[in-house]
Amino acid sequence: MSILKDKNILLGITAGIAAYKSANLVRLFIKAGANVKVVMTPASKDFITPLTLSTLSKNPVFSSFVDDEDDNAIWNNHVDLGLWADLFIIAPATANTMAKMANGVGDNILLATYLSAKCAVYFAPAMDLDMYRHESTKKSFEKLIAFGNKMIPAGTGELASGLIGEGRMAEPEDIVSFIENDILDQLPLKGKKVLITAGPTYEALDPVRFIGNHSSGKMGFEIAKAAANLGAEVTLVTGPTHQSANHSLIDVKPVVSAEEMYNEVHKHFKNSDIGILSAAVADYRPKKVADQKIKKKDITFTIELEKTKDILKSLGETKTNQFLVGFALETNDELENAKGKLKSKNLDLIVLNSLQDKGAGFGGSTNKVTFITASNDVIEHQLKSKAEVAKDLMQHITKQLHA
Numbered sequence: 001m002s003i004l005k006d007k008n009i010l011l012g013i014t015a016g017i018a019a020y021k022s023a024n025l026v027r028l029f030i031k032a033g034a035n036v037k038v039v040m041t042p043a044s045k046d047f048i049t050p051l052t053l054s055t056l057s058k059n060p061v062f063s064s065f066v067d068d069e070d071d072n073a074i075w076n077n078h079v080d081l082g083l084w085a086d087l088f089i090i091a092p093a094t095a096n097t098m099a100k101m102a103n104g105v106g107d108n109i110l111l112a113t114y115l116s117a118k119c120a121v122y123f124a125p126a127m128d129l130d131m132y133r134h135e136s137t138k139k140s141f142e143k144l145i146a147f148g149n150k151m152i153p154a155g156t157g158e159l160a161s162g163l164i165g166e167g168r169m170a171e172p173e174d175i176v177s178f179i180e181n182d183i184l185d186q187l188p189l190k191g192k193k194v195l196i197t198a199g200p201t202y203e204a205l206d207p208v209r210f211i212g213n214h215s216s217g218k219m220g221f222e223i224a225k226a227a228a229n230l231g232a233e234v235t236l237v238t239g240p241t242h243q244s245a246n247h248s249l250i251d252v253k254p255v256v257s258a259e260e261m262y263n264e265v266h267k268h269f270k271n272s273d274i275g276i277l278s279a280a281v282a283d284y285r286p287k288k289v290a291d292q293k294i295k296k297k298d299i300t301f302t303i304e305l306e307k308t309k310d311i312l313k314s315l316g317e318t319k320t321n322q323f324l325v326g327f328a329l330e331t332n333d334e335l336e337n338a339k340g341k342l343k344s345k346n347l348d349l350i351v352l353n354s355l356q357d358k359g360a361g362f363g364g365s366t367n368k369v370t371f372i373t374a375s376n377d378v379i380e381h382q383l384k385s386k387a388e389v390a391k392d393l394m395q396h397i398t399k400q401l402h403a
């Protein structure tokens with residue numbers, strides 16, 4: 001999954017022949033999972049039709065301040081458009097539009113939106129080589145960059161005029177990669193490796209039966225997504241679940257038993273910066289696993305269990321610089337028990353779920369948690385969706401790492 005997923009992207013199109021490539025750019029943004037709106041200068045409609053762009057973006061296209069169909073004038077609010085956008089990309093950006101942007105001119109809806117936008121602005125120049133080299137164009141580049149806008153430089157190649165040189169708009173694929181990399185570069189966990197466990201474990205009794213639990217894995221998968229959205233490279237070791245993680249920064253390692261989870265986690269922990277163990281690991285497993293399906297015989301049937309390895313504890317014992325987070329699901333003496341686990345497992349943070357709280361714990365889509373830090377600070381949170389709890393957790397960890 002691209003980092004652009006669910007981002008609101010405003011694409012500005014100006015009157016250059018490269019505008020024909022804007023259709024492909026819209027397609028790529030949509031394919032990346034972004035929401036796309038298009039704003040055009042009036043003259044750019046000579047190069048590509050609003051119908052093409054509205055069909056591809058699945059949104060109305062704006063090219064004037066007012067739509068006046070059937071005498072029902074509707075004002076296209078450039079301020080709202082600017083505020084809606086998480087990022088604004090002007091591609092192609094002509095010399096004319098850039099000169100106006102550099103000088104605060106707002107005589108069309110694209111320029112007025114640019115002046116209103118608070119988000120990151122990217123511009124991909126496109127023009128003939130002599131225009132590209134002109135001193136006034138260079139001044140526009142300098143000014144726009146000095147304002148904090150980001151330039152996606154034009155390439156060199158055959159131009160619409162037939163001349164060969166600089167001025168060819170970056171290819172749509174390169175524009176998308178440029179923006180993705182730029183966003184990733186600014187993310188607070190870029191370059192950090194995060195190891196997460198999720199889900200239940202299944203402890204086999206015989207070839208067809210196991211001892212398991214009701215963990216859905218949702219909390220761990222949400223943490224993985226929240227970490228990846230902050231730029232971290234995530235290894236997600238998960239027991240059997242129906243969850244899926246479709247993100248380019250999440251590497252899913254499926255396991256079944258506590259022993260397999262232990263082995264997989266230890267393969268990755270040394271190279272990790274953060275470990276978050278949210279899996280509901282079986283504490284005991286059948287001492288003997290029958291080769292054949294166990295037949296029913298007597299009225300009672302006893303299974304002898306033995307302890308599994310405590311994965312979290314083993315990481316606490318071997319950790320070097322890693323920030324280690326555990327979960328505690330408690331029914332009574334919650335704070336006391338959680339603080340005890342924080343200490344005995346040598347953690348930097350423990351996330352307490354109390355089963356006494358409605359909406360907390362297994363299965364559901366909500367959770368109510370309390371963070372307890374290594375210095376015994378207790379931070380209580382409201383009942384929230386698991387996605388929000390995951391964001392809170394990653395935000396807390398990020399702050400600690402940058403403190």
Ligand code: CTP
Pocket residue numbers: 197258277278279280281282283308309310311312313325326327328329341
């Ligand atoms: N955990 C683990 N390996 C185990 C058992 C638990 O890594 N074999 C981790 C869980 O992922 C969780 C934390 O330990 O992050 C707390 O698990 P919990 O079962 O509540 O704690 P226990 O130490 O097993 O204590 P108890 O069952 O007595 O409450």
